[in-house]
Amino acid sequence: MVLYNFKKITVVPSGKDFVDIILSRTQRQTPTVVHKGYAINRIRQFYMRKVKYTQSNFHEKISTILEDFPRLDDIHPFYGELLNHLYDKDHYKLALGQLNTARNLIEKISKDYVRLLKYGDSLYRCKQLKKAALGRMCTVMKRVSPSLAYLEQVRQHMSRLPSIDPNTRTILICGYPNVGKSSFINKITRADVDVQPYAFTTKSLFVGHTDYKYLRWQVIDTPGILDHPLEECNTIEMLSITALAYLRAAVLFVVDLSGSCGYSLAQQASLFHSIRPLFANKPLIIACNKTDLQPIETLPESDALLLQEMKREAAKAGAGLVDGAPPDEEGCLLTMSTMTEEGVIAVKNAACEKLLQQRVEVKMKSKKINDCLNRIHVAVPRQRDQKERPPCIPQAVLDAKVAEAKVLEKRKLEKDLENENGGAGVYSANLHKHYLLLDPDWKEDIMPEIMDGHNIADFIDADILQRLDELEREEEEAAATAQAADEDEDMSDQELTAEETEALLAIRRKKKQILEEHRLKKSTADNKPVMPRKHDHNRQFNTGRMGQHLSSLGLDPGAAVERIRSKSRLGRKRERSAGGGDDYAMDIDQQPTKKMRARSRSLSRPHTEALPGEGYKDSAQKMKAMKIAKKAVKQRNKDARKGEADRVHYNLKPKHLFSGKRGTGKTDRR
Amino acid sequence: MRLEKCWFCSSTVYPGHGIQFVRNDAKVFRFCRSKCHKNFKMKRNPRKVKWTKAYRKLHGKELTQDTTFEFERRRNRPERYNRDLVDQTLNAIKKIEEVREKRESKFWESRMKGKKSQERKEAAVELEQNIHLVKAPGAMVAEPGLTLPKQQVKMKVKVSMPKQQQIQAVQE
Numbered sequence: 116m117v118l119y120n121f122k123k124i125t126v127v128p129s130g131k132d133f134v135d136i137i138l139s140r141t142q143r144q145t146p147t148v149v150h151k152g153y154a155i156n157r158i159r160q161f162y163m164r165k166v167k168y169t170q171s172n173f174h175e176k177i178s179t180i181l182e183d184f185p186r187l188d189d190i191h192p193f194y195g196e197l198l199n200h201l202y203d204k205d206h207y208k209l210a211l212g213q214l215n216t217a218r219n220l221i222e223k224i225s226k227d228y229v230r231l232l233k234y235g236d237s238l239y240r241c242k243q244l245k246k247a248a249l250g251r252m253c254t255v256m257k258r259v260s261p262s263l264a265y266l267e268q269v270r271q272h273m274s275r276l277p278s279i280d281p282n283t284r285t286i287l288i289c290g291y292p293n294v295g296k297s298s299f300i301n302k303i304t305r306a307d308v309d310v311q312p313y314a315f316t317t318k319s320l321f322v323g324h325t326d327y328k329y330l331r332w333q334v335i336d337t338p339g340i341l342d343h344p345l346e347e348c349n350t351i352e353m354l355s356i357t358a359l360a361y362l363r364a365a366v367l368f369v370v371d372l373s374g375s376c377g378y379s380l381a382q383q384a385s386l387f388h389s390i391r392p393l394f395a396n397k398p399l400i401i402a403c404n405k406t407d408l409q410p411i412e413t414l415p416e417s418d419a420l421l422l423q424e425m426k427r428e429a430a431k432a433g434a435g436l437v438d439g440a441p442p443d444e445e446g447c448l449l450t451m452s453t454m455t456e457e458g459v460i461a462v463k464n465a466a467c468e469k470l471l472q473q474r475v476e477v478k479m480k481s482k483k484i485n486d487c488l489n490r491i492h493v494a495v496p497r498q499r500d501q502k503e504r505p506p507c508i509p510q511a512v513l514d515a516k517v518a519e520a521k522v523l524e525k526r527k528l529e530k531d532l533e534n535e536n537g538g539a540g541v542y543s544a545n546l547h548k549h550y551l552l553l554d555p556d557w558k559e560d561i562m563p564e565i566m567d568g569h570n571i572a573d574f575i576d577a578d579i580l581q582r583l584d585e586l587e588r589e590e591e592e593a594a595a596t597a598q599a600a601d602e603d604e605d606m607s608d609q610e611l612t613a614e615e616t617e618a619l620l621a622i623r624r625k626k627k628q629i630l631e632e633h634r635l636k637k638s639t640a641d642n643k644p645v646m647p648r649k650h651d652h653n654r655q656f657n658t659g660r661m662g663q664h665l666s667s668l669g670l671d672p673g674a675a676v677e678r679i680r681s682k683s684r685l686g687r688k689r690e691r692s693a694g695g696g697d698d699y700a701m702d703i704d705q706q707p708t709k710k711m712r713a714r715s716r717s718l719s720r721p722h723t724e725a726l727p728g729e730g731y732k733d734s735a736q737k738m739k740a741m742k743i744a745k746k747a748v749k750q751r752n753k754d755a756r757k758g759e760a761d762r763v764h765y766n767l768k769p770k771h772l773f774s775g776k777r778g779t780g781k782t783d784r785r
Numbered sequence: 786m787r788l789e790k791c792w793f794c795s796s797t798v799y800p801g802h803g804i805q806f807v808r809n810d811a812k813v814f815r816f817c818r819s820k821c822h823k824n825f826k827m828k829r830n831p832r833k834v835k836w837t838k839a840y841r842k843l844h845g846k847e848l849t850q851d852t853t854f855e856f857e858r859r860r861n862r863p864e865r866y867n868r869d870l871v872d873q874t875l876n877a878i879k880k881i882e883e884v885r886e887k888r889e890s891k892f893w894e895s896r897m898k899g900k901k902s903q904e905r906k907e908a909a910v911e912l913e914q915n916i917h918l919v920k921a922p923g924a925m926v927a928e929p930g931l932t933l934p935k936q937q938v939k940m941k942v943k944v945s946m947p948k949q950q951q952i953q954a955v956q957e
Contacts, residue, residue, distance in 0.1 A: 557868045573857045609905045614932040625918040669924025669934025
């Protein structure tokens with residue numbers, strides 16, 4: 116089934132735009148640079164290329180347009196007629212013909228000028244030739260521009276035509292203006308056609324789709340037809356007439372019984388009779404609309420007579436369609452009201468059924484049917500005797516069905532309950548009432564989920580009681596055995612006495628103290644010098660303290676204190692010694708020894724004199740040794756000032772900074 | 786509504802608390818607070834982090850295998866509601882809790898049992914080895930016990946001999 120889709124036609128540019136497009140493309144896509152110094156062949160080639168390129172572009176574009184527009188003779192006659200009525204076949208053909216001629220002309224121009232270019236002897240001459248060629252081509256196009264404009268209009272309108280498949284199942288709705296055709300199509304399909312009280316609201320064909328017996332049906336709404344001869348019909352009416360003429364469809368002739376469309380039944384009847392020849396070979400149904408305003412029973416006599424006549428004619432036409440069936444008068448005339456929606460579906464069904472029958476008949480008569488029939492085979496059991504064997508349904512099932520039907524009628528639905536209790540937002544359904552529990556009293560119970568930091572659902576078990584009993588038994592046994600074995604080992608003999616505990620605590624305290632002091636010392640390391648005695652203004656380092664410390668340790672301080680006191684020179688007068696060699700720095704012991712004397716003697720000599728017991732070779736060596744010793748003891752200067760090790764001569768003019776070119780930038784600053 | 790367990794520290798996560806992280810392999814990790822969450826993000830193994838239940842159970846600090854733990858099992862098939870059963874369960878939960886608490890405290894006691902004797906032994910050793918910090922060896926000779934020395938009275942000693950006499954004594 117080819118669906119006619121006119122939306123794919125390329126846009127037709129106006130004359131000026133056409134020219135602009137082609138010329139700019141030539142400008143962009145061909146080489147642009149040529150000098151008069153080039154070889155003449157090269158210049159000629161350059162310009163020939165331009166001319167040929169322009170011509171080929173024109174050719175291409177015009178060809179696409181010509182191919183995209185449908186040829187009225189090649190398409191389905193329905194569309195051909197439609198397009199004819201809408202756009203005038205002659206004008207259409209003329210426009211396309213003009214475009215074709217333009218194409219040929221352009222080709223000729225290009226051929227001529229290329230021939231001339233072959234003999235161009237200078238750049239200037241070639242350039243002029245090319246200019247002339249392009250200019251002529253553009254003028255040709257400009258002459259054709261009205262056709263182009265017309266074709267663009269046609270294209271735009273065509274793309275908006277409804278896509279009607281002329282070969283599929285179709286229902287055509289026709290009748291006088293304002294009878295209710297558009298309302299009918301709105302009711303049975305999803306089409307949204309304008310419905311207004313004035314005549315000729317529908318100005319073109321509208322398509323809707325509906326379903327019947329699992330098949331898709333096209334429903335076409337037409338503009339109303341007035342009763343005058345064909346020659347006097349305007350474009351809009353011609354649309355419906357074309358549709359009637361060329362589409363193989365079921366025709367639904369809508370009649371307005373009440374006359375509220377503005378035309379009497381007589382006029383409608385006369386229209387019916389005048390377009391009757393168009394209904395040949397088409398299943399016809401007369402639908403009487405607006406029965407809510409004028410029911411068919413109360414129709415006046417004359418109108419009823421007219422209707423009868425129409426019905427007879429319709430039946431006669433219908434008889435010709437299906438062979439063997441008697442003319443069915445009643446099936447032709449149906450009543451409906453699109454306002455109240457009664458009878459609408461019946462009308463649609465009737466129309467669809469009639470068309471279906473006709474189509475099936477046609478298919479049956481065609482040759483292709485045998486292929487279909489060959490594939491279908493219905494197996495029927497062969498009758499072996501005359502016994503009747505009807506289907507057997509047990510009585511219980513039949514009774515149950517009846518009872519169920521009764522229950523369904525009487526049952527109160529949840530929806531009703533909801534509506535009673537305040538509607539959707541207010542009422543919330545009680546889902547608990549359908550629960551199946553052992554005891555129906557439990558239906559409204561709320562089960563606890565959490566207790567004491569546990570999920571209750573994790574504990575639920577059918578035999579929880581039994582397991583709990585086991586647990587308790589275990590517990591009792593464990594308790595009993597625990598009591599039997601429960602006796603603390605008597606460790607009173609290992610306990611420390613009170614004094615020993617005291618000593619232990621003192622030890623711990625002392626350890627802590629030592630640790631703290633060590634940590635302090637460690638953190639300050641070499642930074643904190645030992646306070647020399649001469650700065651001990653508070654006289655903290657005295658014998659009293661020492662004595663206390665010693666006695667706390669359990670020693671007798673008397674001897675130590677005495678010794679110190681005798682040796683210290685604080686508070687003693689300095690006495691010059693007679694010998695002049697006695698150093699008063701030296702404390703006099705109660706029992707001086709000779710050894711000490713010898714030491715003091717050595718101090719009265721020059722300090723560089725190498726004495727025999729000291730181990731020096733000569734005084735020079737001793738001097739050197741003393742010097743080295745002094746140096747080794749020298750304290751490091753921690754004032755953060757430059758020291759001996761810091762007198763380093765750096766490279767004040769490194770070569771890489773004072774020579775060479777830079778990678779980027781200037782070198783006027785170094 | 787369910788109480789979940791924190792993946793890191795195994796404490797209960799009550800509704801409205803904590804963070805749930807779903808990994809690309811659809812494994813869900815629940816955390817009770819940002820501490821656990823941050824530890825998880827740092828890829829720490831809860832079995833190595835001291836304060837978590839996982840560590841404690843692994844290192845035998847807490848009761849691991851016990852029949853009371855088998856009562857609480859995650860059941861995937863919900864049972865039909867039965868009021869009596871729920872009633873029994875609620876009472877049972879309380880009793881199970883009591884039993885579990887008792888067992889845990891007993892476990893703790895058995896863990897701590899040898900502590901007292903250990904402490905005493907250590908104290909004795911410490912006392913013997915470090916008595917020198919508070920009692921001089923000289924005093925140890927005098928009183929051999931492991932106790933603090935008796936406080937001694939400080940003796941003030943005065944040197945009465947003048948220096949002149951001392952020098953003369955020396956020269957002699």
